[in-house]
Amino acid sequence: MPHIIIEYSADIEKSESAQKLMQTAHDVAMESGQFGEADIKVRTLRFDQALVGGKPDSFLHVTVQLLDGRTDDVKKALTMAMIDGYSRLNLKLGCLSANAQDTIRAVYSKTTLP
Template identity: 30%
Template sequence: MPHFVMDCSQDIFVSHDEAFIIEQLFLQACATNLFDERDIKVRINSFEKYSVGNKREPFIHVFASIMQGRTTEQKAMLSQQVVSKLVTLFPNVPNIAMNISDFEMATYCNRTMV
């Protein structure tokens, strides 16, 4: 944890390949100093069929799930940095966004905890 899952239209890979995008998301998450880099997980889901505002326009949306405890300001800074980087990498993609959800420590469980 944290998890960064990017949903996107398949056509964005014309500009950059998946490995490069994953690396860039990882580097942006590291640059915030909010996470231990060994814990950062990044994945991409691409879609061939989709609709954005009832149109077929390229899109990128990053869903971040992080452990509770970061301030609203820290989460806003994280979103700003990631979206800014994506806008730089994909200047012709009109729909780029990100949202952050908190894991609750009380309900979180992973393999090492059982």
């Protein structure tokens, strides 16, 4: 953990690559001091069509899935850091947002495959 999912409108790729979007999230997560580098997993979901406020527009939303136990202040600092990191890319967006969600440690399962 964390699992970081970046949802974004396809038109963003005109100015930034998906790789840059993932690297930004990875860098912000590392700078937070909350995670070891090997624990950070980042992926993207591209959307070809999106409405923001009922109109076609660009968006980027970051979801950070964390094992439960962190305070709301820590989660808020992390989401604000994500907003700040993406703001520095100067993307033309109708909406930029981030959320941190708890994953229940007692039921989370993981394995390493050969």
